Amino acid sequence: MYLKADLKPSSNSMASFYPISTNENSNDFEWDLVTNLFLSELYGLTAEKKINKLRENLDQFYKDLEQQFKADFLDEKAWEMINNIYFRENNIAKISPKLRIFSLTDESQGLSAEKRIVALLKTLLKNEFIYTNDVTNLNFIEQKIYEKFESVFQSQYPNYDGLITYLPKLSSIFSKDLIFLTNHSKYFLENIQLFLELYTFLYTAQLSIIINGWKEASEPDIKDCYFILDTEKASRERASLQRSGYKLVEKNLDSIFPTLALCESLESSKGHKYPLWKIVTLLEEDDLPNLESYFDAFIENRNLKINRNKFNTVHSACEALHQAYKAQFAKGETRASRNSNIVRTIKNIILKPFIQTRGSAGTVFVLTQEYLLLLTNLVIGERDKLRLYEVIKEFELRGIFFDKESRKALVSFYERLGNVEKMSDSGDAIYVKKTI
Known part of the structure; x- marks a missing residue:
């Protein structure tokens, strides 16, 4: 049996599936700290319980580096200058992505909100893969620091915790984009925080859209989610934006917590933790009595007035449990504020950089130019250029859709940027070039 025995x-x-807590006071986090922790995990430099040990190793690295430079340079003031520039001013963190580890402090041990965000992002990483940290165009001092660090802190596999991502298709694209970025270390350093903000948002938006579709019992596809550019005007007449934009995501935000909480409650303590759409494929008819007794105990414990008929299948039992988990957070119930806290936090923190209110169109999803430029480089990847319609298709693989008006605005943006190439006067063949 897959389920817990009792x-x-x-x-x-x-907690195993999404990083927002019911306690709003514990959801404050800084993206800069998330980035530092993520990079340490990405290169396998630390696990949650080893940050203090890592600090000891970094301190030893610093002492060894000091001895090396003092031996290499006759001028006694050389090390003092190097120390001031790279360590006291923390410019060492700008040499390579891995060296961002020096931005971690002893206080990083207690960054619970940041660690929860990183735990979510780790579910999107490529398994059994070591990410590159190659950098070029370093000066003499930076090259010696980089080489010394690489010899002591070799990249390892990221530490996985047995969690299966809720969105495998988005996870696959994230891994592909991350590999591209790590192959361009300087660009990666400049844009890693934007990248993590973007994918945390995309994950949340897609999760909200598909969260109630678990009964299909199959890996969810990337769903339509429409955006406009920040230079555009929006109107109520733009049907796709109204039907399949912010309002679609907002509608299901209150289903995220009850669905994932149900999922967590069903998990066996052994092995992987699976999404609900996967769990229903693992259940057997022998699990039905266990589900029935759990449903009865749950509605009694939560004082829910729900009538139930005898369940004929494990799917019908799961559906009833799903409704019960939602019902405990209904308006007027004692737990209602906990779910509303989560919804409010998602809107105010995760979604906020991507939403604007535009007159009669209401609240819409908006891509600013910095996110759009990053996305453009990601979708073109290692190629020099890509046809416009292929760029748009690649956006859609990441959960970003544009209507006709936005596609026109997209062309105008690229023309202003100067990274388009028209192969015919009619404009039928428009190529977009990357900027790195």
Whole structure:
């Protein structure tokens, strides 16, 4: 059997699947700290319980480097200058992505909100893959620091915790984009925070759209989610933007916590943790009595007035449990504020950089130029250029859709940027070039 042997009602948690807490005061985090922690995990430099040990190793690295430079340079003031520039001013973190590890402090051990964000992003990493950290065009001092660091802190596989991503298709694209970025280390350093903000948002938007589709019992596809550029005007008449934009995501935000909490409650403590759409494929008819007794105990524990008929299948039992998990957060219930806290936090932190209110069109998803430029380089990847319609298709693989008006604005943006190439006077063959 896949399920826990004895399912019992307990406190609601979705910690294994999504990083927002029901306690709003524990959701404040800084993206800069998320980036530092993510990079340390990406290169396998540390696990959550080893940050203090890592600091000891970094301190030893610093002492060895000091001895090396003092031996290499006759001028006693040389090391003092190097120390001031690269360590006291933390410019060492600008040499390579891995060297951002020097931005971690002893206080990083207690960054619970940042660690939860990183735990989510780790589910999108490519398994059994070591990410590159090659950098070029370093000066003499930087090259020696880089080589010394690489010899001591070799890249390892990221540490995985047995969690299966809820969105495998988006995870695959994230991994592809991340590999491209790590192959261009300087660009990666400049844009890693934007990249993490973008994918945390895309993950959240797609999760909200598909969260109630678990009964299909199959890996979810990337769903339509429409954006405009920040230079555009929006109107109520733009049907796709109204039907399949911000409002579509907002509609299902309150389903994220109850669905993931149900998922967490069903998980066996052994092996992988699976999404609900996967769990229903693992259940057997022998699990039905366990699900039935769990449902009865749950509605009694939560004082829910829900009538139930006898369940004929595990799917019908799961559907009833899903409704019960939602019902405990309904308006007027004692737990209602906990789910509303999560929805409010998602809007105010994760979605906020990507939403604007535009007159009669209401709230819409907007891509600013910095995110659009990063996305353009990601979708073109190692190629020199890509046809416009292929660029748009690649955007859609990442959950970003544009209507006809936005596609026109996109061409105008690229023309202003100067990275388009028209192969015919009619404009039928427009190529977009990357900027790195």
